[in-house]
Amino acid sequence: MALKTSKGVNQHLIDAFVNAFARSWETVWDQLKEARAIVAARHRDASAYDAARTAAGDIYLPATGTALDQMDRTVKITWCSASTKPAHDAIAALKAAMPEVVIVEQAPIQVDLRSSSKKLVDAAAVVGTLGVVLLVVYGLYRAFKG
Secondary structure, eight states, X not given: OBOSOOTXXXXXXHHHHHHXXXXXXXXXXXXXXXXXXXXXXXXXXXXXXXXXXXXXXXXXXXXXXXXXXXXXTEEEEEEEOOOSHHHHHHHHHXXXXXXXXXXXXXXXXXXXXXXXXXXXXXXXXXXXXXXXXXXXXXHHHHHHHX
């Protein structure tokens, strides 16, 4: 993941990202467990899901992350966590067990990691530029209108 700027990025922020990933990993398996219960309640074959869940092993393994390899004003973030392949396999197994269910993917989320003061400065620059353009247009209007 490359960030727009390395300013304000520290190990505490990276730890927060890693913890959020770990929590979402656990949530994925909770949701898949609920989906498996629906499949089983309809007497569909859930054995492929069960195999994928077994392959996932301990889903509560802690994720670890490192940051602050600062080069070219970007931050390179790397971390290790459990493989997501078993979750993808479990999803595929549940989709195969109930093909009539339509699955919609969530749109990717864009994260802006700029500090709020930087966002405020950028917004002020945009508003200021717009104000200058409007003044020039108004000045031209007044000059030609007479």
